Structure formats: C-alpha cells, structure tokens
Amino acid sequence: MEFLLVVAALVFLALPIVVIVLMVSVSGLKRRMEMLERQVRDLAAAPRAAAPMAATAAPVAETVASPPATVAEAPQAEAVPEAPQPEVPQAEATPEVPQPEAQAPAAPQPAPRDPWGVPADPKRPHAASQARAARLAPSGPSAVDRLGAWLKINWVYAVSALSLALAGIFFVQYGIENGLLPPAARVTAAILFGLVLIGAGEWLRRRWGDEEGDATAYLPSTFSGAGLVSIFGGIIAARQLYDLIGQGTAFAGLLATALLAVVLGWFYGPFLAAVGLVGAAVAPFVVGGASEAPYWLYGYFALIAGVGLFVDTIRRWAWVSVLAVAIGIAGGGLVYVSTGGVGWFMLMLVAMVFLVVCVPARGLMPDHAGAMTIAALRGKGGEMPIFPTLLAAGTVAVASFLLLVLDSNTVAESLMAYICLAALALALTVWSGGARALSDLTVLPVAAFLLRLGFEGVSSGPLQQDFLSRAVAVRPPETSAPLTATLLLAIATLITLGAAWISGGAGRLKPFWAAGAALTAPVAALVMELWWGPSWVLGDYPWALHVIALAALMVGLAVVFARADGGDMRRAAYATLSALSLIALALFLVTTKGALTLALAALLVSAAALDRRFRLPEMGWFVQAGVLVLGYRLTIDPGLDWAVNDAALWEVIASYAGGALAAFAALSLIRDLDRPGAKAFLESGGASAAALLVNVLITRWLLNSGGGEDLLASHWAVALNAMPWLIVALAQLYRMQLGGWMRWVRIVIAGVAGLIWGGGTLVTLTLVNPLFADWFGDGHLVRGPLLLDTLLVAYALPGLMLIGVGRFFGHLPGLVRAPLVLLGTGLVAFYAALEIRRFWRGPDLSVPGVTQAELYSYTVALMLLGAALLYQAIARRSQGLRRIAMAVIALTIAKVFLIDVSGLTGLTRVFSFLALGLSLAGLAWLNRWAAGQGEAQGEDQGKG
Template sequence: MELLWLLVLGLAITVFFQHRRLKRIEARLDGLNRPATSPAEKAEPPLPVQAPPPILPHEGGGDAPPKPAIPHDSDSSSPPPPPVGEGWGGGPPAQQLPPPKGPTLADRFTLWLRDNWILAIAAASLALAGVFFVQYGVERGLLPPPVRVLAALAFGLGLVFTGERLRLRHGDHAGLWHSIPSTLSAAGIVSLFAAILAARHLYGLIGPLPTFAGLTATAVLALILGWRHTPLLGAAGLIGATAAPFLVGGSADNSDPLYAYFALIAATGLAVDSLRRWAWMSVLALALATVAGLALQTAGAGGTGLALLLITLTALAAAIPERGILLRTQGPGLVASGQSRKNPPFPVLLALGMGIVTALTLAALPAPDAGTDMALFTLLALAVPVFALWTYRAPGLVELALPFALAFVARLGISPDNSLGLHAALWPVLDARAQDGAVALPLTYALPFIGTALIALGLWITGRRKGALSHSALSSLLPPLALALIGQHWWPDTLLGQPLWAGILLGFAAFHTLQASDAASDAEPRRRMAWAAVAALVLIAYAAAVLFSETALTLALAALLAATAAIDRRFRLPELGWLVQAGVVVLGLRLTFDPGLFWAYDAPLAQLLLAWGGALAGAGAALYLIAAMDRPAPRLMLETFLAASTAILADVLIFRWLDSLALPDEGIHWGLTLLSLPWIVIMAVQFRRATLPGPMAVVRRLLGWVAGLIGLAGLLLAVTLANPLVWGEWVGRWPLFNTLIVAYGLPGLALFLLSRPGWMPRRLAFVLRWFGLFLMAHWSLLEIRRFWHGPYIPLPFVEQAELYSYTLWLMALGAGLLWLSIRRGSAAYRKVAMGVIGLTIAKVFLLDASGLTGLTRVAAFLGLGLSLVGLALLNRWAAERSGKGGGGEGRQDLPRDEV
C-alpha cells in the first residue's frame, strides 16, 4: 500500500510539472506571434524587438554545455539568472507589455493531456514495472530476496542513467525527445524508493538506519537531477527526503535530531530556489518541513525542538533568498502593500508567511511541562528584538518581528489555562502565601516581565522605522496589554506585593515616556508621540489603581484626566482626545458602580466630598483646557459627566441627610425615588452621548434604555406601592419643605426638564414629559392633603374643605394648561386642559355634591359655574389662536410640542 501511494504521488507531480512546461511553451509562442508594435506604440520611437525571458532560466541545461546540434534548446538561449531580489515579483520586466491572457487552467491541462498522454502512461508503466518486478519475485519465489532488491535497484538506476544520457545528447525541452529524459529519470527515482522500502518492510533485509540512509541518498540524487535540468525531480527529492524518516519504521529513544534534518531539507529547497528561481520550490520545502515537524511533535518529540525548527525556518526563509546574512530585502511589506495596492515581492511573502505560521503555532502549542512552556516564552520574547534588529535595513521585512510579539502576548493569556505549563509552578507558592507561609518565588516567574520588556524594546525598534504607522501603534499598545494580562492571570499583586507591582508598571510608563520623547521630533501629526503618551498615561493610571485606596485612586484618575487634556492642548494630539473620553468613562464607572453609589451612601462625608469633588474638579479643568479646541466628542463627554455627576452628588447628599435624621419611619417613598434618580440621569447621559457618531452609539442607546427602565420602575413603585397614601409613612410637618417634594416634586421637575427631544428619542421624551407633569401634580395633591391632615396622610378619610380644595386645584390646573396651550400654540395642551376641566366637573357632581353641606356646597357650585364660564371663554380664545392659518408662531411650534 505504501508503494502504491508513493507511485500515485509521483504521477501527480509528473502531471503538474508537465502542465507547467506546457504553460511556458504557450507563453513563448504567444510572444513570437505578437506584432512588433501595437497601434498605441506607433507614436513612440521603435524599440528593439525582445523576446520575453523564460520563466525558469537555466532550466534545461544547468551546468552542462549546450549541444550545437540542438539550436532550439532552451539552454542555449536562456539569459543568466536575475540578480538577487528580482525574478519573484510576479510582474513583467520594465518596458515590456504584459503577457496576453491565455486559456484557462482546465483548457491547458486538457491540451497537455491530449498531446502528452503517452508520456504520462509511459512514466507510470516504467515505475510499475520496477514495483511489479519485486512483487513477481515474491509471488513466484524465483529469486532470493537480496537479488530481487538488487535487481529493482539496478532497474531504477538504469532508468536514471538512460534519462541522463538522453538529456545530454538530445536535451529535454524541445524537439523529438521533449520531456522523455525527465520521464525516465522520474520513473527511476520512484523505482529506487520502492526497492529500498521493499528491502525494509517486505523482506527485513536492512535496519532503520540503512533504510534512512538509502532513502536520503535517493532524495539527494533527485534534488541534484532536478537542480540540473527539471523541477520535477527536485520536488520528488524534497518529498522523498521528508517522508523517509516516517517510512523506515523502527523506533528511537530521542527523535529530536530529526528537527535538524528537516531544517537541512528546507535549506536545500530554498537554495535551489535561490539559484533557479523556482518560487514554488521554496514554498514546498517550507511546507514539508513544517508539516513534518508538527507530525514529529505529535508522535512524541519535544515541543522545544519544534519551536527551534520553526524559528529556524523563518530565519532561512528571510536569509537564503537574499544569499547573505545582512538582509536588504526591498519592496513593500504587507501593511504598506495593502495601503498602496501594490503586491509585495515573493521573498517578502515567503518570509512573512513563514513568520506568521511560526507565531501562530508557538502561541497555541501545548506545553506538557514547565520547561517547554518556559522555552516557548523565551524563544518568542527573544525573536522580537532579534528579528527587529536583523531586518532594520530591510524595508520589505520590517514586519517580521510583529507576529512573534503578538504570539507572546497571546500566550500570556493562554498559558494559565494549561495546567501543566509554567503557570502551574506558581500554584504551590500562591497556596503557601494564602496560609501565611514564607515560600520564595521561582526565578522563572520573572520570565513574563523580562519577555514583556524584550518585546517592548523590539517593537520600539520596529516602530522607529519610517514605515506604516500601525507598527508604532503596536509598539505602544502591546506592552500595556501584556502587563494587563499579567495582572489578570499571573497574580503579581499577591506574589510580588502591590508596591513592587506598581513600580514595575511605572517603569514601563517611564519607558513609553522615553519613547514619546524620541518621537517628539517627528513631523506632524506626530502620531508615534501620541500613542506612546497614551500608553504611558494608561500605565500610570494602572499603577495608581494598584497602589491607592478608593478615594486616592479617584483623585489620581481625575488628575490624570486633567493632565491628558493639558498635553493634548500643548501638542494637539487627537489620540489623547480618545484617552480623555476613556478617562471620563472610567471616572463615571468609579462614581456609580465601583466603588459606586453604595460606597457613597456609607462612606465618611469628608472622603465622599473629596472623591466626588476631585472628580468634578478634574473633569472641569479638562473641559476648560480643551474648550477652544476642535474636540467635539471629548467636550460632550466632559459636559455630560459634569452635569450627571453634579446631579447624582446632590441626590446622594439629600439621601444621606434624610437618612441621618431621626425620622419616625424608614422613608421608603423618598428612598426609592432617590435610588431611582441616578438611573434617570444615566439614561439621559447615555442618550445624549449616543448623538456622537461611531459604533458605540448603539451600545449607548441600549444602556440608556436599560437605565431608563430601571429608573422609571423605581419611580412607579414610589408612586404606587410606596405611596404615603397607601403606606402611611411620615411625610414631615413643614409645608413644601418635606419628604413629598423630595419624593415627587423635584423628580417630576427633573423629568420635565430632561424631556428635551434633542437629548433622547421623541417617544421617550413624550413619556418623560407627561410623567414629570404627573409627578408634580401628584406632589401638589399630596401637599393639599398634608395641609389638612398633618404629617400622616393615609386614605380613606377626606374632609369637606379638603374636597373643595381639590376642586379649586383642578380648576387652577386646567386654567394653567389652557394658558400654556395659548403661549405655546399647542393643541395637545388644550386637549389635556379640557380633560382636566371635565374631571373637575365630574368630581363636583359625583363627589362634592354628596360630601359637602350647607354654604360650602353653595360656594362650591357657584365657584364652579363662574370658573367654567371663564374657562369656556379662555378655551375658545385658545382654539382660535391654535387654529390660525399661515405661518403663525403657534402653528410653527405645534410639531415640537406634540411629540
């Protein structure tokens, strides 16, 4: 079965490369048939006719001299190999027309198969002849096993010798003998592989080491033959040499040396490509070595050896195409090519592609022990500055260090999930520290910090290049991200102590400050300086969060917010505006959630005023500093933060004041309202900030709806179940200045003022406006009841004078709404006013008529009649004003009020 698969693979390679040969021939024929000049070229001076260079120079003859008898052999007309750095770009040379669009791949394969099917069958037949010769000997028992193997080897060598003789005599690329020498040599190589494998697996004549040596020698022979005249045998040699260790069988105690063997094979394939310009040879060599290394590691070899193999392959992919240690690879990198829409040259794609594969593999490679994990961290950390320095003068490979930095940061977050890795060695120390035990930290714990420092240094070197600004952004982003992952998963505050951990963070902040100073000489817009300054400020804030208490941290963040605005005003760095917005969000979260309002309700008053006052002062200073700058988003964030924080602080102070009084009851009605108002403020702030463009607008609207639902639900509870009319709580002895205005009057006024359509959706503004009016009306009714009943106002007892007071209040409310409808030209207010008047009439006839007696009843109906006459006249006047035609003022205001 192994022989059959080997044969199928050889036939597939044969078909592929014969197709490539046909493609080259068609390209040459198209070049010969093309007119010397095109109509567009008639106005230009004529250029000498030049045939397009062959795709594979020196493909046919290699070092052998061309034969005079074959004038059309490609060996005699091929130009010398292009200089280093050329030939892989994929585009035509300068001053040449692009090749015409030829037939499709399927058409070319069909054409080749139609003309050369005999050669394909001949190659398969010759290869099968060698295989079946061995099989026949087994079935018949005619020859002893050693003789059968030797005969198969002689048959294969004979085919190779015959193919070489024919190639030297007649060539391999034109004429009557076209492709026949390559066919014979390929069949001979397959026969040699089959004979060696038969000696090992069928007869057991040789052990693993001789089998390995024989397969390797056959692969080397194929590489030499392919180097001389055809890529077909070169590919067969690479595949055979890579598959040899897996085909010999046997076992070994230590298979790690095979990693070096695979690296040598890859170097050989890259060297062939460097001389012959067969780009696919480099890709095939790197792919085979990578797959073989992964298979070897899966079979039980060490992960450290695989990491060394992959990094070595990356270095070889960068160096061998340049034919030197000092890299000078030209051309745009991946980021620059994406911006300029220009394809990078093949050496750049080869090296960066191998680097990305290596980084992804090392980031996700499992570590069965702490040693392997430590080796992976070390190799990734060292690779960043080494590749950054090595590629410093190679513009095309400036990005080669970036994948390894990303892999290191990713591994910082992945490694803690691996219970057998380096992270597991810290668990006993953490357990001992939890039990007040004195256990020293292992030295390996310094590896994440040293590695972060190394990647910061390497990224700084990469970011100083005059390349894409994204490199500088990563040099400022990845080190703080790595430190954040260390703080989240590696317990530095517990194992190192908060002062030492904060000192490390400040040390990295100093490094980014130095980086910002180095970038200060850049031309506008000085983005490198901005990103480095942002990284330094973020790390300073992180150190403050580690080191300071709740109040001190809030003050430090407020000072940092003001300092960020000052730096932005001094240097005009737009990225600092983003940091101002982030600082506003962080301060808002600290004041409302962590430590939040519950801390504010219970903390000492001095600490509360210091924390909230410092936050407001820092935000106010930042707003003052950027007021004259073109920073609409930071200004809006600061304005809403100041307004919301002031309102919430007033709410908290009122709550604390009422809670400190020796009230007879718990105060559920005003407590629910004061707890709900911050959510209403947060809702208004989020909807106001949602007016800013960007992807966060949807998130802010969602947060606004959630906060609004929570706040409105609390207010509804305060009006219904927690209402003093139902609960019977103490409301205060003083008129107006009591718990009712805190629970209903001021919240209703706040909702009415917040219901501006520019701040929130129109329907929500409509709900808030009328709910606010309802709360104020409810407060005034409860104040009337408190006036007649004192501090306790539970239902159901109602006095006669109280009923008349309600009637007068309703009439006044209707008149006020009618006046408001006239002032604003709103038909909606007039309709509500008439509804209130109708409710007043119903109250008088249904309630007052049965509850009032004597002169009180007379006064009630007399006042009602006179009031209704006046209100009827007022309503008619309001209807006439609101019904005016043309562009009256009332008509213009109507859509705004009928939200």
C-alpha cells in the same frame, strides 16, 4: 508488514495527484512561452510583409492594425485599391509610410514578470530597486482544463516515478524480512540503486533532452526523482533502523542528497523538484524505525523546506516554494504528534520563518518591496503584494498560530513558546525593518504572544502554576520570589523597544509602529494583572514597582519622540497615553479605594492639560476612557454600596466631588480645542458624578435619621437605588450626539439602564406606593418637611430629569423625547397629588377615605394647572400647548361634575361650582382671545 503496505498504498494514491497538479501549471506555462515566441517572430516579420502595400498608400491605421499578410494575401490587397487613392499626392504619402514602423517599437510594453509577480531580474528576484510588483492576470485555459489535458498524456510518468521510488525502499524492506544481506549491504544497495537511477536519468537528458517537445520528456526527471527518494530512504534506514551511522553522518548524507537535488532541479525542472521533495518527506515514515525520540527529524524537515526554497529562488516556479514550506511544517507536525518534543517543534517553526524570508531574498537582510499583505486582504484592486511577501505572510501566520495553541507540559516548554514568539516579533521588527512589505506581519507574533499570555493565565498553564505555587503565603521564609513575571514583562518590553526604535525611520508607517510600542508591554502587564495574580506572589508594592518602571520607560520614550519629531507629536502622544495608563494601574495596586478614584481624577486633568499644552488629539481617547473608568468606580466598584455603608463621609465627598471637579476642570482646559468627543464625555461624566454625590449624601442622611430595616422597602429608598441608572441612561443619550459606531453601544447601554430604572420606578408606583396599605412596617411613611420630603426624591426629581430631556436633548428625535417628557410630567403630577394628600392627611398617606378639603384641593390644582398651561400657550403662541391646556380644563370639569358633585356637601359644593363657573368663563374668554390672536397673526403672514 501490513502497516508498511498501508503507508505504501497511501503514498501511491497521493504522490501522483500532487505531482500531476504541480506539473499542469508548468506545462501550461511552457505552452504560453512558446506562443509568445511565435507571436514575437510574427510581429518581427510583419513590417517586411507589409512593405509591398506601402506603394498603394493604404491608410496607415489599417496597415498597422491588420494581421501579418501572407504571400497569397498581398496581391489581393493590391488588386483592390481604395477610391481616394489617386487624390493623395506622392510627396505627402511617402513620409507617412515608415511611421508605423518607427512608432511600433516605441509603444510602451509591460515589463515581463515571472510567476512570482516580480519584474524579471535573475540577480535580485524582488530587490527594493525593482519596480513594484503587480499580480499577473490569469490567462489561457483554466487549471481544471490543463489538468485534464495533462492527465490524458502524462499520467504514466507519475506512476513510474512512484514505482521506481518504492522499488528502492521496498528493496530495503525485503532485505529486512528475509535476511538476505547484512544491514550495511542493504543500505549500500539502496543508495547505489538511487545513484543508478540518477545516472540513467542524466544520460537520457543529455542524449535526448527533457523538454516538453522531446520524445523523452519527463523520463529523465522520473528516473532522477526516484533515485533521490531511494537515496533519502537508504540514509534514513542506516540511521533509524540499523544505527549504522550517527546523527552527524546522517545529516551530512541528507545534506549532500539535498544539494544533489538542488543541482538536478536546476536542470530538470519542477517535476524532479516535486518528486524529490515529496519523496524525501515520505521516506522517514515509510522506512520507519525504533528510535524513541528522533527529534533530529525536525531539522530534517526544515532542511527539505530549505532545499525547495533554494531551488525556487533560482527557477522561480512559485508553487515549489509553497510545496516545500507545506512539507516542512506538515512533516514537523507529524513528528510532534507521534514523538512529542514540542520545544524542538517550536524552534523549527522559527527556523522556517527565517528560511522563508531569507532564501528568496538570497541574503541575510530581507528587502521585500511592494505592497504589504494587508493590500491583498482588502481586495480593492490596486497594487498587490509579490509572491515572496505572500509566502512569508502565510508562513508567519501558521507559525504564530501553532506557537499560540501548542500544548506545553513543562515550565521550560511554556517559556520556549514566549521566547519563540518574541524572537519572531523582534526579527520582523528590527531585522526585516528594511523590507517594508513585511511590516504588517509583526502584528501576528505580537498578538499570539499576548493571547498566549492570557490563555495560560485563564487555563492555569504550567508556567503560571509554577509561578503561583511560590506565592507569598506559601513560600518558605527567606526565599526570594520567582522571576517569571519579571522575565515575561522584560520580553514584552524588548518588543516595545524594537518597535520604538524602528518607528523613527518608518515613514508613513511611523504612527503604527509607535502605537505598537506603546501597547505591547503595557497590555502584557495588564493581562498578567488580570489573570496571573502577580501581587499574590510578589506583593502589591514590588509588582507596582514593575509597572511604574515601565511607565517611566514610556515617559522617556515620549521625551525622545518629542525631541526627534518636531511638530508631529503622534509618537509622543501614544507613549504619553501608555505612561498615564500604567501610572493608573500602579495606583490601583497600592492605593485605597478613595485614593485611587482621586488619582484617576488627577490623571484625567493631566491628560487634558497635556492636550492643551502640546495639541495632542490622542489625549482625547484617554480622557474618554478616564471618564468611563471613573463612572465605573463611582457606581459599581467600589460603587454606591461602599459609599453608603462603608466609607467615611469625608472619603465619599472627596471621591465623588473630586471626580466631578476633575471632569469640569478638564473640560475648561480643552474648551477652546476641537475635541467634541472628550467634551461630551466630560460634561456628562461631571454631571453624573455630581448627581451621584447628591444621591449618596441623601441616602446616608436618611439612613442616619432612623428607619432600620424598613428603609429597604420604602418608596424613596427604592427610587434612590434606581436613580443612578436613570442618570446613566440620560448620560448615554446625551453622548449620542457624538455619532459614529459608538452610537449603537450607547443606545444599548441607555436601554439597559433605562429598563433597570423603569423597573425600580414601577415598584415605587405599585408595591411600595405610600398610598397603599402598610405592608412593610413604617417604610411607607413620608419623611421630611412638606414639599422637600421623600416624595420629592421618589417622584419629582426623576420626573424633572425626564422633563429636561425636552429642553437639553435636542439631538434626539421627537419620537424619543416626547414619551420621556410625558412620563416625567406624569411623575411630577403624581408628586403634586401626593403632596396635597400629605398636606391634609399627614405622613401616612394610606389612611382610608378622602376629605372634602382634599377633594376640592385637587380641583383647584387642576384648574390652576390648566390656567398656567393656557398662559404659557398665549405667551409662546403655541396652538398645541393651548389644546393641552383646554384638555386639562375639560378634565377638571369632568372631575367636578362626576366626583365633586357627590363627594362635596354644603357650602363647599356651592363654592366649588361657583369657582368653577367663574374660572371657566374667564378661561373661555382668554382661550377665544388667544385663538383670535393666532388667526390674525396667520393672516398677516399670508398678506406678507
């Protein structure tokens, strides 16, 4: 009893608010209609009132623009004539008088539109033949003002309707508690009570009316609405409380009551529709019942939604449809939460979408015209979607979301979700293909299908658990594999075929439908490969056959599209991209690591050849993605560790050289095409693959030449491990010339790769520097011939790469290039210094002390460097480079006077200062001559 009182209190509070809010808009609409009618009557009377003024020959524009003259105003207008009036000839003034009357009706008037935003047409509310709809501009008082005004006068009607409706329901409850009447009599009394209320309302309407200006306004709707709720409650009580009737009889009674509500709603207005819909929705929860699984209530709430939509498709109040759909979905959700039956709820959601699309169209084939829903999301003005389109969009979005997130406890329920999402996608693709305004809604169920497929794999849903429980390793012998993966892939393929079929007649939406056809099934296969593990259950080869069969289908679609579209090859390009991607996935499943890399390289060349042959710009996307995948395989998976330690030499050469050659071959194929993005990717990708090949070969050679565990702590091993990251960073910096939104992604990748390389380089300069003590065994020893040794690998090669940035990376700003070139110059200088030390001290650079010959060699090297820089400054006429050369010479001087003077002895010191003096004299003269040449050139330019 307490529970029923709580529910009754909640309904008592909620129903008036809902009904009042809904009625405010209706009452305001009626007032605006009356105002429009009065204005039309005033405009019709305006020419007659203005007729006496024609004789005065007043200006035409003033006569037309002035409001309709009253009887008292007319003589006043004649008593004050205009000054130039006598100058106007009568013959000229007379023809001008009727012009306002003749032109006024011809002024273009906007077509009247109803609350749906559709041109008024009682036969087809939004037929494709109608003009495209535009959203009504808001006018009149706001909703809050209308609500306040309505509350002051009409709040009692909502309370009255609620009281009468609860009277019938509590009459049944009273009979239960006191046992006054048998169950059949209680139900009959509730239904008769409802019929009496409906009869009273109809008598009042016929007798005194139900319009807003009538004295009995809203009373007929109040009585009839309460009567409908009482009848709904009586039928539900007969089914749930007493089991007096079966499900068929209950549905028949509810259907008859719903039809009665439709008929009454046409005559009584939105107040009755709101009362009937809300009352019918609340009735099952107020009456209660002991049924364990009242799944038929899902059909009941779908019926309520259909009733509201059917009423609104005639009266076109707009908000009634929203209320009906909200009640239907919310009621089904409450039934699901309280009793379960997720499969029935899923079917109900699909049925709701079909009702929302079909009922407003008044036919089985939708014909929604106008703009798509995405136009409303953009918010940039222009044509806006009509109300039926927005209603369908909201319903599809809610249904797709619920079908995505609803939990399923059994395999059948989980499979039902995929079937329902596919049914929605196919319906919006094929069945509603003629309704252009619904085209963009197809992406919602398709996205929900793919997301649910991924979520089930990640969270180990019931369908995926059942699939993995019959894997090859645990399945009994002579037992066939489950068809789960095959079924899901077939469902996705049906969506793909539907999109491909409708794309032929989609007009300017053809590329979007073709893209959907090319993506849906392949993405489903990729999601299953990533998170379902079909190879464990079916085996690598059978699952690869699934993927390659799908690739063959895409090839067939590409051929069909190419023949049908003539010069427009976009659909064929999308299908070809999909086929190439699926072939790559199939190769990934059945080939070895090296063979897969070569296969991807071959696909890269194939994509470039297709672009050259058929001029398909979309192939550039595949080329760029292919370069990224190849780079991933060459550096990470299987990566450098596989190439250095596990793979055979021929397989390493085939993989890395094949990737580099494929990139350069593809580049030569598209060199004459306007593909800047693909060209940049191929250039940097080919160079990276070649550099990685050299890196791997050097590492393998050094490993095979001996060194053991000390190799990991050597300066050159650390540098080799860090060098691929430098290559990646430089490749990303090179690709920055492409611009676009990917520029920031490349900056991030280059920054991360540069930090990793910088960390490795810092280790080579500090912890594993060959100058330091022997901390790691023989790892600090320099290996290889002079100049072409491990010092070259550790310091000179990365330094030369950074110096090359100044020449080949002109698109980078100077603030980026200058530090990189300076860092590279420092590494090369450090390499030169170490090579000098190795020349005098041997492979162990950590021996203490510095010999005089070594010290003097550093001086000679600095002097030669200064001279070379000064020569380059003169040759290039660069004042900046000349200053750098003089700085190096100054450094040499400082070294001689601060270090050599104490480190050198005997004739070595003499020759050192002698050579320094002569060299400085010659360089000073050369520098002065270069400066004079620069000044003379500046004067000549000034005179010119």
